Amino acid sequence: MIRIKKPSDIPAKLLNEGVAENNKNCVDYDKPGSTLDSTGFDIGNKIYGHSSVKKILKNSQHNKCCFCEKDQVDEFGAVEHFRPKKGYKINKKDKLIRPGYYWLAFDWDNLFFVCSGCNSTKYKGNRFPIVDEKLRAKNHHADYKSEESLLLHPSGDHDKNPERHITFEGPLPKELTKFGKATIEICGLDRDALNNKRKKLLEDIDARIAIIGFHSVHSAKEISKAKKYIRDCQNDEAEFSSAARAYLKTFNFVTN
Numbered sequence: 374m375i376r377i378k379k380p381s382d383i384p385a386k387l388l389n390e391g392v393a394e395n396n397k398n399c400v401d402y403d404k405p406g407s408t409l410d411s412t413g414f415d416i417g418n419k420i421y422g423h424s425s426v427k428k429i430l431k432n433s434q435h436n437k438c439c440f441c442e443k444d445q446v447d448e449f450g451a452v453e454h455f456r457p458k459k460g461y462k463i464n465k466k467d468k469l470i471r472p473g474y475y476w477l478a479f480d481w482d483n484l485f486f487v488c489s490g491c492n493s494t495k496y497k498g499n500r501f502p503i504v505d506e507k508l509r510a511k512n513h514h515a516d517y518k519s520e521e522s523l524l525l526h527p528s529g530d531h532d533k534n535p536e537r538h539i540t541f542e543g544p545l546p547k548e549l550t551k552f553g554k555a556t557i558e559i560c561g562l563d564r565d566a567l568n569n570k571r572k573k574l575l576e577d578i579d580a581r582i583a584i585i586g587f588h589s590v591h592s593a594k595e596i597s598k599a600k601k602y603i604r605d606c607q608n609d610e611a612e613f614s615s616a617a618r619a620y621l622k623t624f625n626f627v628t629n
C-alpha cells in the first residue's frame with residue numbers, strides 16, 4: 374500500500390450532481406418522522422461511480438488498487454468509499470450499523486479505486502473500525518474528522534503514510550503499527566493470491582540482481598536492462614512497488 378496523491382480539483386460530476394444529491398439526502402434525513410437513521414440511504418453509483426470519476430481515480434492510482442497495489446489494467450474494479458456510505462461494521466461478523474456515512478457518498482476525499490478482492494465482503498466490505506468508538510460520527514451534523522480510523526487512509530490522512538505502518542518480510546506484509554495491523558487484516562493484504570504474486574516479483578528482482586552481480590558474464594546491454602528493471606519496479610507506477618522498495622532496502626541496493 375502506498376500513499377495516493379489525488380488531484381485537488383474535484384471532478385465536475387461530484388461538484389454538480391454529487392453536491393445536489395448530498396444536500397437532498399441531508400434534508401431528507403432531518404425531516405420530522407424520517408426513518409433514514411435506521412434504514413439508511415439507497416445510494417446508486419451513477420454519480421460517484423461515473424466513468425469520469427473512475428478514470429481520474431484510476432489514473433492517479435496508476436491503475437492499481439488503493440489497498441493491495443494489484444494492477445487493474447485488465448480488470449473492472451470499483452469506486453470505493455473509504456468510510457462506508459450505507460452502514461458500517463466494526464468486525465466482519467457484526468450486523469451492519471446504519472445509516473453509515475451517507476453524507477460522504479460523493480466526497481472526493483472518501484473515494485478510491487479498489488480491486489474486487491479488497492472490496493469484497495470477505496475483506497473490507499463495509500468494515501470501518503475506529504480508535505475511539507465514542508467519537509464515531511453518526512450523521513452529517515457530527516464532525517467525522519474527530520474520528521481516527523484504524524484502517525489506513527490511502528491518501529495518508531492524519532499524516533499516516535501507509536509505508537510507515539506496513540512493511541514486508543519477503544512477500545509477506547508485516548505491520549509496524551496497530552494501524553498497519555488492522556489494515557492488513559481488514560483488506561486481507563496477506564491473502565495467498567497477493568503473497569504469490571509478490572513472491573514472483575521478488576524472484577524477478579533476484580534474477581536481475583544476479584545479472585548485475587555477475588557482470589563479467591553478461592553484456593553491457595543486459596546489465597543496463599537489469600538496472601532499469603530494479604529502478605522501475607520501485608516506482609509508484611509499478612505493481613506492488615511498496616513490497617519491491619521494502620525488499621530492495623534490505624540489500625541497500627543502488628542502481629545508476
Ligand SMILES: [Zn+2]
Binds near residue numbers: 488490
Ligand atoms: Zn486490492
